[in-house]
Amino acid sequence: MRYNRRTILKMRCILNSKVKDYLILLGVAGIVVALDQWTKWLVRENIEFGGMWLPESLSWLNPYARIVHWYNSGAAFGMFQNGNLVFTILAFIVIGAIIYYFPHVEGDDWTLKLAMGLQLAGASGNLIDRLMMGKVTDFISVGTFPVFNVADASITVGVFVLLLGVWLKERSEKKKNIEQGSAVNDQSSVSNEQSKVNSE
Numbered sequence: 001m002r003y004n005r006r007t008i009l010k011m012r013c014i015l016n017s018k019v020k021d022y023l024i025l026l027g028v029a030g031i032v033v034a035l036d037q038w039t040k041w042l043v044r045e046n047i048e049f050g051g052m053w054l055p056e057s058l059s060w061l062n063p064y065a066r067i068v069h070w071y072n073s074g075a076a077f078g079m080f081q082n083g084n085l086v087f088t089i090l091a092f093i094v095i096g097a098i099i100y101y102f103p104h105v106e107g108d109d110w111t112l113k114l115a116m117g118l119q120l121a122g123a124s125g126n127l128i129d130r131l132m133m134g135k136v137t138d139f140i141s142v143g144t145f146p147v148f149n150v151a152d153a154s155i156t157v158g159v160f161v162l163l164l165g166v167w168l169k170e171r172s173e174k175k176k177n178i179e180q181g182s183a184v185n186d187q188s189s190v191s192n193e194q195s196k197v198n199s200e
Contacts, residue, residue, distance in 0.1 A: 021113070025102050028117030029124060036125035036150035040137040043069050047139075070147045071135040084130055091127040095120060111165025118158030125151030 047053050047069040054066050073084045098120045105112050126149075129136040138147040 021103055021105075024113060025098075025117050025120065028114065029121040032118065032121030032150065032154045033125045033128070036121070036154070037128060039150055040129065040139065043067065043139040044137060052141075065140075065142045067139050068141045068147060070138045070141075072138045072147070073135045084134055088127065088130045091123045091130070094123045095127070098123075109165065109169075111161055111168065115158045115162035115165065118154045118161065122151045122153075122155030122158065125149070125154065 047067065049069050049071070052066050052068045054062055098116050102113070102116055105116070126136045136149065136151075138149050138152070140149060140153070141147045
Protein backbone atom coordinates (compact mmCIF):
# COMPACT_ATOMS: atom_id res chain seq x y z
CA MET A 1 0.00 0.00 0.00
CA ARG A 2 1.46 3.36 -1.07
CA TYR A 3 1.03 6.67 0.69
CA ASN A 4 1.41 10.02 -1.02
CA ARG A 5 3.69 12.70 0.40
CA ARG A 6 0.85 14.70 1.95
CA THR A 7 -0.49 11.66 3.82
CA ILE A 8 2.97 10.81 5.14
CA LEU A 9 3.51 14.38 6.35
CA LYS A 10 0.11 14.39 8.03
CA MET A 11 0.84 11.10 9.78
CA ARG A 12 4.22 12.41 10.88
CA CYS A 13 2.64 15.57 12.35
CA ILE A 14 0.08 13.49 14.25
CA LEU A 15 2.83 11.20 15.56
CA ASN A 16 4.99 14.16 16.64
CA SER A 17 1.99 15.67 18.41
CA LYS A 18 1.30 12.43 20.30
CA VAL A 19 4.95 12.07 21.27
CA LYS A 20 4.98 15.66 22.52
CA ASP A 21 1.82 15.01 24.56
CA TYR A 22 3.33 11.93 26.17
CA LEU A 23 6.56 13.80 26.92
CA ILE A 24 4.52 16.40 28.83
CA LEU A 25 2.61 13.69 30.70
CA LEU A 26 5.72 11.71 31.59
CA GLY A 27 7.67 14.89 32.39
CA VAL A 28 5.12 16.06 34.98
CA ALA A 29 4.72 12.55 36.41
CA GLY A 30 8.46 11.89 36.42
CA ILE A 31 9.33 15.03 38.40
CA VAL A 32 6.68 14.32 41.05
CA VAL A 33 7.56 10.61 41.32
CA ALA A 34 11.26 11.47 41.72
CA LEU A 35 10.42 13.96 44.50
CA ASP A 36 8.08 11.45 46.13
CA GLN A 37 10.62 8.61 46.14
CA TRP A 38 13.49 10.85 47.26
CA THR A 39 11.56 12.26 50.24
CA LYS A 40 10.40 8.77 51.27
CA TRP A 41 13.99 7.50 51.09
CA LEU A 42 15.20 10.38 53.26
CA VAL A 43 12.57 9.58 55.88
CA ARG A 44 13.35 5.85 55.91
CA GLU A 45 17.09 6.52 56.18
CA ASN A 46 17.00 9.23 58.84
CA ILE A 47 13.93 8.68 61.04
CA GLU A 48 13.21 5.45 62.88
CA PHE A 49 9.79 3.89 62.34
CA GLY A 50 7.24 5.68 64.52
CA GLY A 51 9.68 8.54 65.10
CA MET A 52 9.24 12.25 64.50
CA TRP A 53 11.48 15.09 63.30
CA LEU A 54 11.37 18.86 63.06
CA PRO A 55 14.21 21.42 62.80
CA GLU A 56 14.82 23.17 66.12
CA SER A 57 13.93 26.50 64.54
CA LEU A 58 10.48 25.11 63.72
CA SER A 59 9.83 23.27 66.98
CA TRP A 60 6.89 25.61 67.67
CA LEU A 61 5.10 23.87 64.77
CA ASN A 62 5.20 20.52 66.55
CA PRO A 63 1.54 20.46 67.68
CA TYR A 64 0.38 21.36 64.18
CA ALA A 65 2.87 19.91 61.66
CA ARG A 66 5.77 17.47 61.77
CA ILE A 67 7.71 14.89 59.76
CA VAL A 68 7.09 11.32 60.93
CA HIS A 69 7.97 7.83 59.73
CA TRP A 70 4.88 5.71 59.18
CA TYR A 71 3.66 2.91 56.92
CA ASN A 72 0.31 2.51 55.20
CA SER A 73 -1.10 -0.65 53.60
CA GLY A 74 -4.31 1.02 52.44
CA ALA A 75 -5.29 3.91 50.18
CA ALA A 76 -4.19 7.54 50.23
CA PHE A 77 -4.21 9.26 53.64
CA GLY A 78 -4.30 5.90 55.47
CA MET A 79 -7.81 4.89 54.43
CA PHE A 80 -8.87 1.22 54.00
CA GLN A 81 -5.93 -0.46 55.71
CA ASN A 82 -4.65 -3.95 54.76
CA GLY A 83 -5.82 -3.62 51.16
CA ASN A 84 -2.39 -3.60 49.53
CA LEU A 85 -3.19 -6.17 46.81
CA VAL A 86 -6.46 -4.46 45.86
CA PHE A 87 -4.84 -1.03 45.64
CA THR A 88 -1.90 -2.40 43.68
CA ILE A 89 -4.30 -3.74 41.04
CA LEU A 90 -6.30 -0.48 41.07
CA ALA A 91 -3.09 1.51 40.57
CA PHE A 92 -2.21 -0.51 37.46
CA ILE A 93 -5.74 0.06 36.10
CA VAL A 94 -5.58 3.83 36.78
CA ILE A 95 -2.13 4.14 35.20
CA GLY A 96 -3.23 2.18 32.13
CA ALA A 97 -6.41 4.26 31.74
CA ILE A 98 -4.48 7.55 31.97
CA ILE A 99 -1.86 6.48 29.42
CA TYR A 100 -4.58 5.24 27.04
CA TYR A 101 -6.90 8.24 27.36
CA PHE A 102 -4.27 11.03 27.45
CA PRO A 103 -3.78 11.32 23.63
CA HIS A 104 -7.54 11.86 23.23
CA VAL A 105 -7.54 15.00 25.40
CA GLU A 106 -8.11 18.24 23.47
CA GLY A 107 -4.87 20.06 22.72
CA ASP A 108 -5.84 23.26 24.57
CA ASP A 109 -7.23 21.51 27.68
CA TRP A 110 -4.13 22.11 29.81
CA THR A 111 -5.94 21.62 33.13
CA LEU A 112 -7.00 18.07 32.26
CA LYS A 113 -3.50 17.26 30.98
CA LEU A 114 -1.90 18.60 34.16
CA ALA A 115 -4.45 16.80 36.35
CA MET A 116 -3.79 13.51 34.57
CA GLY A 117 -0.03 13.98 34.97
CA LEU A 118 -0.45 14.55 38.71
CA GLN A 119 -2.80 11.57 39.04
CA LEU A 120 -0.34 9.38 37.15
CA ALA A 121 2.46 10.54 39.44
CA GLY A 122 0.45 9.84 42.59
CA ALA A 123 -0.61 6.37 41.48
CA SER A 124 2.92 5.49 40.30
CA GLY A 125 4.69 6.83 43.39
CA ASN A 126 2.64 4.74 45.80
CA LEU A 127 2.66 1.73 43.43
CA ILE A 128 6.47 1.66 43.54
CA ASP A 129 6.29 1.42 47.34
CA ARG A 130 3.69 -1.36 47.23
CA LEU A 131 5.75 -3.41 44.75
CA MET A 132 9.07 -2.84 46.53
CA MET A 133 7.99 -3.05 50.19
CA GLY A 134 4.38 -4.22 50.28
CA LYS A 135 3.38 -0.95 51.98
CA VAL A 136 3.55 2.80 51.43
CA THR A 137 5.79 5.20 53.34
CA ASP A 138 3.90 8.20 54.76
CA PHE A 139 5.63 11.07 56.55
CA ILE A 140 3.73 14.38 56.37
CA SER A 141 1.65 14.89 59.51
CA VAL A 142 -0.55 17.97 59.85
CA GLY A 143 -2.71 18.32 62.95
CA THR A 144 -5.09 15.38 63.33
CA PHE A 145 -5.22 14.83 59.56
CA PRO A 146 -4.12 11.33 58.41
CA VAL A 147 -0.39 11.08 57.63
CA PHE A 148 0.33 11.36 53.90
CA ASN A 149 3.15 11.71 51.36
CA VAL A 150 4.03 13.59 48.16
CA ALA A 151 2.19 11.04 45.99
CA ASP A 152 -1.01 11.45 48.03
CA ALA A 153 -0.69 15.24 47.76
CA SER A 154 -0.21 14.91 43.99
CA ILE A 155 -3.45 12.94 43.67
CA THR A 156 -5.34 15.54 45.72
CA VAL A 157 -3.91 18.51 43.79
CA GLY A 158 -4.76 16.67 40.56
CA VAL A 159 -8.41 16.44 41.62
CA PHE A 160 -8.51 20.18 42.42
CA VAL A 161 -6.89 21.03 39.06
CA LEU A 162 -9.47 18.83 37.31
CA LEU A 163 -12.34 20.61 39.11
CA LEU A 164 -10.78 23.97 38.21
CA GLY A 165 -10.66 22.88 34.56
CA VAL A 166 -14.32 21.86 34.59
CA TRP A 167 -15.28 25.21 36.13
CA LEU A 168 -13.21 27.19 33.59
CA LYS A 169 -14.70 25.20 30.71
CA GLU A 170 -18.27 25.76 31.89
CA ARG A 171 -17.55 29.46 32.36
CA SER A 172 -16.07 29.71 28.85
CA GLU A 173 -19.06 27.91 27.30
CA LYS A 174 -21.54 30.18 29.10
CA LYS A 175 -19.68 33.26 27.91
CA LYS A 176 -19.63 31.88 24.36
CA ASN A 177 -23.37 31.18 24.45
CA ILE A 178 -24.09 34.70 25.71
CA GLU A 179 -21.96 36.21 22.94
CA GLN A 180 -23.66 34.05 20.31
CA GLY A 181 -27.08 35.02 21.66
CA SER A 182 -26.11 38.67 21.54
CA ALA A 183 -24.87 38.31 17.97
CA VAL A 184 -28.14 36.64 16.92
CA ASN A 185 -30.16 39.43 18.54
CA ASP A 186 -28.05 42.09 16.79
CA GLN A 187 -28.51 40.35 13.45
CA SER A 188 -32.25 40.09 14.05
CA SER A 189 -32.42 43.82 14.85
CA VAL A 190 -30.55 44.68 11.66
CA SER A 191 -32.90 42.48 9.63
CA ASN A 192 -35.94 44.19 11.18
CA GLU A 193 -34.56 47.62 10.43
CA GLN A 194 -33.84 46.59 6.86
CA SER A 195 -37.38 45.28 6.49
CA LYS A 196 -38.79 48.59 7.71
CA VAL A 197 -36.65 50.55 5.25
CA ASN A 198 -37.72 48.31 2.35
CA SER A 199 -41.39 48.65 3.25
CA GLU A 200 -41.12 52.44 3.26
